[in-house]
Amino acid sequence: SAVISQKPSRDICQRGTSLTIQCxxxxxxxxxxxxxxxxxxxxxxxxxxxxxSEATYESGFVIDKFPISRPNLTxxxxxxxxxxxxDSSIYLCSVERSGNIFYGYTFGSGTRLTVV
Amino acid sequence: QKEVEQNSGPLSVPEGAIASLNCTYSDRGSQSxxxxxxxxxxxxxxxxxxxxxxxxxxxxxxxxxxxxxxxxSLLIRDxxxxxxxxxxxxxxxxxxxxxxxxxxxxxxxxxxxx
Numbered sequence: 425s426a427v428i429s430q431k432p433s434r435d436i437c438q439r440g441t442s443l444t445i446q447c448x449x450x451x452x453x454x455x456x457x458x459x460x461x462x463x464x465x466x467x468x469x470x471x472x473x474x475x476x477s478e479a480t481y482e483s484g485f486v487i488d489k490f491p492i493s494r495p496n497l498t499x500x501x502x503x504x505x506x507x508x509x510x511d512s513s514i515y516l517c518s519v520e521r522s523g524n525i526f527y528g529y530t531f532g533s534g535t536r537l538t539v540v
Numbered sequence: 541q542k543e544v545e546q547n548s549g550p551l552s553v554p555e556g557a558i559a560s561l562n563c564t565y566s567d568r569g570s571q572s573x574x575x576x577x578x579x580x581x582x583x584x585x586x587x588x589x590x591x592x593x594x595x596x597x598x599x600x601x602x603x604x605x606x607x608x609x610x611x612x613s614l615l616i617r618d619x620x621x622x623x624x625x626x627x628x629x630x631x632x633x634x635x636x637x638x639x640x641x642x643x644x645x646x647x648x649x650x651x652x653x654x
Contacts (some may be wrong), residue, residue: 431555466628467584477604481618482641516583520640529642531583 428477428532430517436538437507443477445535447517452497452524457529458490467516473500507539543567546629546645553652559616561648563629566610571634573605573612574642578626587627588613619652626650 427450437443447456457459458470471481471492495503504511514534521527545564553559561575572591589604590596590612590623612631616623618623626649630642 457642458639466646467630467642468644469641472641514583518642521586528586528589529640530586534583 428517428519428530430532430535431533433533434536434538436540439508439539441507442503442505443507443537444501445517445537447500447502447532449498449519450491453519454497455520456494456499456500458502459491459518459531461514461516463512463532470502470515489499504537509538509539512537512539542627542645543643544629544631544645546627546648548646548648549628550649550651553619553650554629555619555621555652555654557652559623559650559652560567561614561616561629561650563612563614564610565629565643567613567631567633567643568607568610569633570610570631572632574630574632575601575603575605575612575614575618576628576630577623580625584628595620602631616650619650620654621652624652627643 429448431446453465459467461467469482470480472486473479473492473494475497486512491503514536516534517532518529521530543566552587573586574589577587580592586597594603596603600617604613626647628647629645630640631643
C-alpha cells in the first residue's frame with residue numbers, strides 16, 4: 425500500500441504570495457489527485473495529475489491559480505498562487521492504493537494553509 | 541441538489557450501540573462508493589468501499605448499497621468512543637476521465653458517548 429508524505433504540514437502565508445506543496449509517494453502511481461478542504465467543509469477535487477501530461481482541472485479551478493507539476497511517478501507539487509484569505513484550507517493529495525487488487529484511495533496527511 | 545448528500549448530524553449514540561450513517565447520491569452513473577473517517581485535524585482514512593448492491597462487511601463495519609434508490613449506508617456495530625469522528629461518503633463515476641475522481645458529501649459528525 426502507498427505511503428504518502430506531504431510537506432509542509434502547515435504554513436501561514438501573506439496574501440499575494442505563493443506556496444508550493446509537495447507530495448511524495450513511496451511507490452509509483454499513475455495518477456495523483458489534489459483536493460481542497462475549506463474550513464468546516466468537505467473535500468473538493470482540484471485537479472488530477474498524470475506523469476508526462478498536463479494536469480486536468482475541475483470546474484472552478486484554473487492552472488494559473490493552482491499550477492501542478494508531476495515530474496515522475498512518485499512526486500507531485502501543487503502551488504497556490506497569489507494567495508488570498510479565501511485560499512485558507514487544508515490541501516490534500518491522494519493516490520490509488522493498488523497492487524494486484526484495488527484497495528481504494530488514500531490521502532496524505534494534508535497541508536493546513538492559513539493566509540493572512 | 542447536491543451530488544452527494546449526508547445528514548451533517550451530529551449523530552449521538554451510546555457506547556456499544558449500532559451507529560447508522562446514510563448517504564444519497566444523484567449521479568446514476570456512480571459505480572463505486574467509499575466511506576472515510578476523519579478525526580479532527582487529521583486527513584481522511586478509508587474505512588471501506590463497495591461496488592455491488594447489497595452488504596459488505598469488514599469487522600465492525602458494514603456498508604450497504606442500493607443503486608436503485610441511490611443510497612449507501614455505513615453501519616458501525618458495538619460503537620466505541622474512539623469511533624467519534626466525521627464520516628465522509630464519497631462516490632466515483634469511474635471510467636474514462638472520471639477515473640479516481642471522488643465526489644464527497646459534507647460528512648456526518650458521529651459522537652459515541654460512554
